[in-house]
Amino acid sequence: MNPLIPAPPTKEPPASTAARVFAVRGLSKTYGDGEAAVHALAGVDLDLFAGELIVLLGPSGSGKSTLLNLLGGLDAPSGGTLRYCDWDLGGADEQGLTLYRREAVGFVFQAYNLIPSLTARENVGLIAELSADPMSPEDALHLVGLGARLDHFPAQLSGGEQQRVAIARAIAKRPRVLLCDEPTGALDVRTGVLVLEAIERINRELGTLTAIITHNAVMAGMADRVFSLSDGRVVHTQVNAKRAPASGLEW
Amino acid sequence: MSLLDRKLLRDLRSLKSQALAVALVMACGLAMMVMTRSLILSLESARSAYYEVYRFAEVFARLKRAPLEVARRAAEIPGVAAVQPSIARMVTLDVPSLPEPATALLNSVPERGEAVLNRLHLRAGRLLAAGSRGEILVSEAFSDAHGLRPGDRLSAILNGRKVSLRIAGIVLSPEFVFEAPPGAALPDNRTFAVLWMNYEELAQAYSLDGAFNQLALALQPGASESAVIAALDRLLVPYGGLRAYGRVHHASDVRVNDEIRVLQGLAVGFPLVFLAVGAFMTHAVMSRQITLQREQIAMLKACGFGSREIGNHYLKFALVIVCVGAVLGVIGGVILGHRLVGLYHRFFRFPDLHFHLATGVLLVAVLASALAAVVGVWGAVRRAMRLAPAEAMRPEPPARFSASLVERAGLGHFFSASIRMAFRNLERKPVQAGLTAAALALATAILIIPNAFRDGISYVLDFQWDIVQRQTVSMSLVEPGPARALADFRHLPGVVSAEPFRATPVELRAGPRSRRLAIIGLAPSGLLNRVVDADLRQMVLPPQGLILSSKLGQVLGVRVGDSVWVRSLEGKRVERTVPVAGFSEDFAGVSSFMDLGALNRLLLEGDVISGAYLSVDRGRWTEFLTAIKETPRAASVVVKDAMRESFRKTTAESIGVLQTMYLTFATLVAFGIVYNSARISLSERARELATLRVLGFTRGEVGAVLVGELSVLALVAVPVGLWLGGWLAAGLLKTINTETVRLPLVLTLANYSFAAAVITVATALSLLLAARRIKELDLVGVLKVRD
Numbered sequence A: 001m002n003p004l005i006p007a008p009p010t011k012e013p014p015a016s017t018a019a020r021v022f023a024v025r026g027l028s029k030t031y032g033d034g035e036a037a038v039h040a041l042a043g044v045d046l047d048l049f050a051g052e053l054i055v056l057l058g059p060s061g062s063g064k065s066t067l068l069n070l071l072g073g074l075d076a077p078s079g080g081t082l083r084y085c086d087w088d089l090g091g092a093d094e095q096g097l098t099l100y101r102r103e104a105v106g107f108v109f110q111a112y113n114l115i116p117s118l119t120a121r122e123n124v125g126l127i128a129e130l131s132a133d134p135m136s137p138e139d140a141l142h143l144v145g146l147g148a149r150l151d152h153f154p155a156q157l158s159g160g161e162q163q164r165v166a167i168a169r170a171i172a173k174r175p176r177v178l179l180c181d182e183p184t185g186a187l188d189v190r191t192g193v194l195v196l197e198a199i200e201r202i203n204r205e206l207g208t209l210t211a212i213i214t215h216n217a218v219m220a221g222m223a224d225r226v227f228s229l230s231d232g233r234v235v236h237t238q239v240n241a242k243r244a245p246a247s248g249l250e251w
Numbered sequence B: 001m002s003l004l005d006r007k008l009l010r011d012l013r014s015l016k017s018q019a020l021a022v023a024l025v026m027a028c029g030l031a032m033m034v035m036t037r038s039l040i041l042s043l044e045s046a047r048s049a050y051y052e053v054y055r056f057a058e059v060f061a062r063l064k065r066a067p068l069e070v071a072r073r074a075a076e077i078p079g080v081a082a083v084q085p086s087i088a089r090m091v092t093l094d095v096p097s098l099p100e101p102a103t104a105l106l107n108s109v110p111e112r113g114e115a116v117l118n119r120l121h122l123r124a125g126r127l128l129a130a131g132s133r134g135e136i137l138v139s140e141a142f143s144d145a146h147g148l149r150p151g152d153r154l155s156a157i158l159n160g161r162k163v164s165l166r167i168a169g170i171v172l173s174p175e176f177v178f179e180a181p182p183g184a185a186l187p188d189n190r191t192f193a194v195l196w197m198n199y200e201e202l203a204q205a206y207s208l209d210g211a212f213n214q215l216a217l218a219l220q221p222g223a224s225e226s227a228v229i230a231a232l233d234r235l236l237v238p239y240g241g242l243r244a245y246g247r248v249h250h251a252s253d254v255r256v257n258d259e260i261r262v263l264q265g266l267a268v269g270f271p272l273v274f275l276a277v278g279a280f281m282t283h284a285v286m287s288r289q290i291t292l293q294r295e296q297i298a299m300l301k302a303c304g305f306g307s308r309e310i311g312n313h314y315l316k317f318a319l320v321i322v323c324v325g326a327v328l329g330v331i332g333g334v335i336l337g338h339r340l341v342g343l344y345h346r347f348f349r350f351p352d353l354h355f356h357l358a359t360g361v362l363l364v365a366v367l368a369s370a371l372a373a374v375v376g377v378w379g380a381v382r383r384a385m386r387l388a389p390a391e392a393m394r395p396e397p398p399a400r401f402s403a404s405l406v407e408r409a410g411l412g413h414f415f416s417a418s419i420r421m422a423f424r425n426l427e428r429k430p431v432q433a434g435l436t437a438a439a440l441a442l443a444t445a446i447l448i449i450p451n452a453f454r455d456g457i458s459y460v461l462d463f464q465w466d467i468v469q470r471q472t473v474s475m476s477l478v479e480p481g482p483a484r485a486l487a488d489f490r491h492l493p494g495v496v497s498a499e500p501f502r503a504t505p506v507e508l509r510a511g512p513r514s515r516r517l518a519i520i521g522l523a524p525s526g527l528l529n530r531v532v533d534a535d536l537r538q539m540v541l542p543p544q545g546l547i548l549s550s551k552l553g554q555v556l557g558v559r560v561g562d563s564v565w566v567r568s569l570e571g572k573r574v575e576r577t578v579p580v581a582g583f584s585e586d587f588a589g590v591s592s593f594m595d596l597g598a599l600n601r602l603l604l605e606g607d608v609i610s611g612a613y614l615s616v617d618r619g620r621w622t623e624f625l626t627a628i629k630e631t632p633r634a635a636s637v638v639v640k641d642a643m644r645e646s647f648r649k650t651t652a653e654s655i656g657v658l659q660t661m662y663l664t665f666a667t668l669v670a671f672g673i674v675y676n677s678a679r680i681s682l683s684e685r686a687r688e689l690a691t692l693r694v695l696g697f698t699r700g701e702v703g704a705v706l707v708g709e710l711s712v713l714a715l716v717a718v719p720v721g722l723w724l725g726g727w728l729a730a731g732l733l734k735t736i737n738t739e740t741v742r743l744p745l746v747l748t749l750a751n752y753s754f755a756a757a758v759i760t761v762a763t764a765l766s767l768l769l770a771a772r773r774i775k776e777l778d779l780v781g782v783l784k785v786r787d
Helices: A064-071 A094-104 A120-128 A137-143 A159-171 A189-206 A217-222 B003-014 B016-053 B068-075 B140-146 B199-205 B225-239 B251-292 B294-302 B307-344 B359-386 B389-393 B417-428 B430-468 B485-490 B550-556 B596-602 B618-629 B640-694 B699-733 B749-775
Strands: A020-031 A038-049 A053-057 A079-084 A105-108 A177-181 A209-214 A225-230 A233-239 B059-067 B080-086 B088-094 B102-109 B121-125 B135-139 B153-158 B161-172 B192-198 B211-219 B473-482 B495-510 B513-522 B546-549 B563-568 B575-584 B592-595 B608-616 B634-639
Touching: A020 A064, A038 A064, A038 A209, A038 A233, A053 A064, A053 A189, A053 A217, A064 A177, A064 A209, A094 A105, A094 B294, A105 A159, A105 B294, A120 A137, A120 A159, A120 B003, A137 A159, A137 A189, A159 A177, A159 A189, A177 A189, A189 A209, A189 A217, B003 B016, B003 B307, B016 B251, B016 B307, B016 B359, B016 B640, B059 B068, B059 B225, B068 B080, B068 B211, B068 B225, B080 B102, B088 B211, B088 B634, B102 B153, B102 B199, B102 B634, B135 B140, B140 B161, B140 B192, B161 B192, B192 B199, B211 B225, B251 B294, B251 B307, B251 B359, B251 B430, B251 B640, B251 B699, B294 B307, B294 B389, B307 B359, B307 B640, B417 B430, B417 B699, B430 B640, B430 B699, B430 B749, B473 B485, B473 B495, B485 B495, B485 B608, B495 B550, B495 B596, B513 B550, B513 B596, B546 B550, B546 B563, B550 B575, B592 B596, B608 B618, B634 B640, B640 B699, B640 B749, B699 B749
Parallel strands: A053 A209, A053 A225, A105 A177, A177 A209, B102 B192, B135 B161, B513 B592, B546 B575
Antiparallel strands: A020 A038, A020 A079, A225 A233, B059 B211, B080 B211, B088 B102, B088 B153, B121 B161, B135 B192, B153 B161, B473 B608, B473 B634, B495 B513, B495 B563, B495 B608, B546 B592, B563 B575
16 A cells, blocks of 8 residues: 555444544535636535445535545545545645555546446456455445346446446455445346445445435435535434444335 | 566567568668779779779870871870870761661771770680771670670771671770760660771771871879870870860760769768668657566566666667667678679670679668667657656546547548547557658658659650651761751752751860860751750840750850850861850750851851751662662761660660669568558557447448558648659759769659559558457456556
């Protein structure tokens, strides 16, 4: 692991006393300047802990994608502080961000973003190669229930299957953080639930801090905590004493 | 292999036809580079080995007559390593297979033992035995042209006496690697021969016993050539010596050097154009690829791949194409080089001309194409590297459409919906449209170049033999003689008109620059051999002053009104300054002209001529030929049509092979470019076209949009390409501008039409191929979220 990025705390502590992974204070992000400036995030305070599953809820334009991009090191904040395990993620340069994404973060995108010319196994293997201690692509695909479709190309898989390949890809490098951007946005209920079950299982079995953004309020039930965003601010925080299983969700 | 590399290979497989098109374009450029550089190496190494082993002399002198004792004194000049005196005379030959007389330069070989310098290489038969009489050795180029073998016979007129000579052997000489009549710019192996005979037999025939009329010298290492030449000139002046000269003025060596120089130009010019085109195509393919893989790049970056890794991935993409191109190019260059070496043997006679692969050029070639590819992809790759991952995952903003300029101008109703759609598309994406148009223009342009070469050459030939030379034959006397010889020529059967000429060897000097050549004295406004200016108008020779060919003017650095210093190299050895009265146009060799009377006055001679140009009645042609074969006073007879035909069969044919090769390359490349452009525009339009199909458009209607777009682009691009092609051709032709040969820029309608036709056909075929893909458009995919 690169010295630039601190070693993660031990995995799977109890949620209440878990190590803090992200410390977010007064985080803001502005696109453009002058009169055309858009304040996508306007002062967000958050602490996220290892092993948690959180949901970021909000309509489009509420700033949830921007927050996810900042947490994932895809973008740099305009103001405030953003620390990952006491490392200044918000002030990292391009090289630092790349290393951070390589070693700490797994992404799941709404549009899957698989490489069409690589099979499921290869898509996972491609990213696993970046890690010093990866899961085997086969194990990762078994975890998401695709053990039987290892050598299929993306075009030969259904949308739900493609999204599960994307999840396997994201977790194969054993990231500290799994960030999911509308992971069921392009899927029907039945396959959407399969995908959420896979995410839930990863969170439970690997203790990965998992953040899901969605505009679908039903998913709030499966989270430890739910942050509702509006106009670039967290307007409501909900703590679930008990998480509902993903299999029971319906929308 | 890393998985990213596996992705690369699969992406390449799906792009194989486009990648192959780019690789082929690069291969064409590289093949030409490898071929020409290897030819240069082959010529240079064959030449240096030949010159060394057969002891090619370094200084040459001709004189009227000197006793052999003078040659021994020449050997004592400081810096001289060896001397070889000999006799050389022009003779007229009667070859059984040739209707007109042929001319030969008859040289002596030492009666006993091998020559010290300019040794002969025996190809067939045997060398001359000591004391053998009535036997000769014949140059290979001439014997090939007539199928002569050892044992065959030729008749020659030696000093006015007709003798029958038996061919003992076929030989090569380092003095005649390129075999052209003295002073002639073009070779004619049919009517000009080089022969060798034992010294004593030749000496007796011309009463030169114990004497010589030409001398060849080898120098000691480090000796000053100019000092030796000066000393030699002083020694030979009393014996009628013409000024001695070094290898730089040796006719055969000059031709080999000029050929190498032309090849050097071609080795850079053509490959440069093709590699530039290759770079451009790589850019187009890679830009498209990177646009298509925008989301993939974003994902890879989000997952932690660095910009450099992404950059490397796409650079590798280009480098794989380069590798394929390099391998194909080298193989192609070697194969073509082998073929051309065979062709070169027709003009340059070396004992041992073999193809030598210029290994150094391989590295240069691969580096040059890698550089071209990297330059080509750099912009696109940088775009991929800079792509912010969060940015790239958002869908691209929808395109803005508006009525096109054509419609706003109220012309919309003239065009079909497809064409209107094409106009709108083009206006919406001016950069893509511009790139496609630029590609089509380039494809058109490179087709112009090889045909411009062909047209330039055929222009030179028409110029030489229709505009300048209007005589049927030109006949030279053995020695310059009194003008009344003209009357004898006039009385030959079939002669309609005759005009006299005088050719006298001189040295022209202007400041530090000098050239040795002949001043041709002509009737001031003769009708047969004419002097013309750049506008092809006949120039009337002024009563005073010289007309120089414009290239000679350049070489000497003189302008009209300047004076040049003239030294006659025969007769009374007059030295004068003469004003330059004008410049004439010619494309082969350099020349200088004067009014015949003025020239004779300059030389302080009476009414003397060297020969005459004759116009002969076709009906009495056989009668004329029979008569001149019996004319002992005629040293040489040049039949214009025979010369032209011989040139057409040899030089023109070999240039034809080269030209065909370049044209094939250019056509291939043009197809590659057009096909690539069609594929890229199909790929850019795939989603739109699929949407149209979903909305109920037929395949034909959808195809029409693409056809409309490419047609509009082709209409703009082809004229630009024609202009660009002319410009490129002019640039390349500039590299062929030597004292022996120059090519004018001739752009014909046929050339333009051919280029336009190839582009039209290529566009049509590419569209047919693309149409197959319209059938395969993913109609369901278009309804889904873009992934």
